Amino acid sequence: MFRPWFNINLPSDPDHNIMISPYNMGAFKNILSIADVPSELSIKTNLNSLFQNHFDHVPKDLLDIDYIYCLNALRSISWGGKIPVGVPCPKCSFSNHTIIDSEQDLKLQGDPTALIKTDLDGNEIIFRSTNLLYHRELLSCKAPEEFLRVSLFNTMYTVNGVPFDHDRTGFDAWYEVLTSEQLGTLSGAVGKIPQYVINIDFLCMNCGHCDPNMKLNNHVAILKLLLQSGHSLANFYTQTSMMVNEHKYRLEDIHNCLPYEFELYVKMLTEYVKKKNEEHEKNNPSK
């Protein structure tokens, strides 16, 4: 089977070149089967198998921003940039359907190659975007104060030139005695760490609430969106079983399809069914 390859460069290391190749529907089914559960293990498994199968090599020490960049590129060459998403209204909770164009709306904030330095009472602390995905606690942390503690622990890179040791007990003891002024300084530095943001021009179809500056900036949520690409395992099974059972497609051929080919088949089939239904109604005017 013909497999196109594309060139990309890592945001944190623009000289690092990677070749990527789109996934087919069989591989996508495997992605969906674990993407539903955003646990540390499923994300790790997902990313590892994606990198092994669709990238020419697995780069060492990938940062968060690199993961998101790579997955967005893979998603774009497989499906195109447009992702349908359900966005709950912050006012009335109604789930609005909207389209995100990940090639346009996913923006990197901050300089991906810069190290973020801050001075804390004469000590130089350097932060950098890190591999937060491997820290399950970030997935479950809700309170903003907790988020700062977890972010600090994971993004501290060096203190006075010495690599931060990531010793939790020592860190917690240090964190507990920080003054609110020191916390403010640290929080300011963490805020400058480069991160991806998806801008959403939000309008609620139910209550009319609008927010042209809505942002999605949780890296785990962005990853999940890029992995699932607006699909669920349940609707994938519904579509494929209909194609196989009622329209004589072979499951093997469906699995070998590239995603944009699959979308074309689904579109053609939907139009065919619609046409048949219309003909049926015309020939059998019952009521």
Ligand SMILES: [Zn+2]
């Ligand atoms: Zn609403």
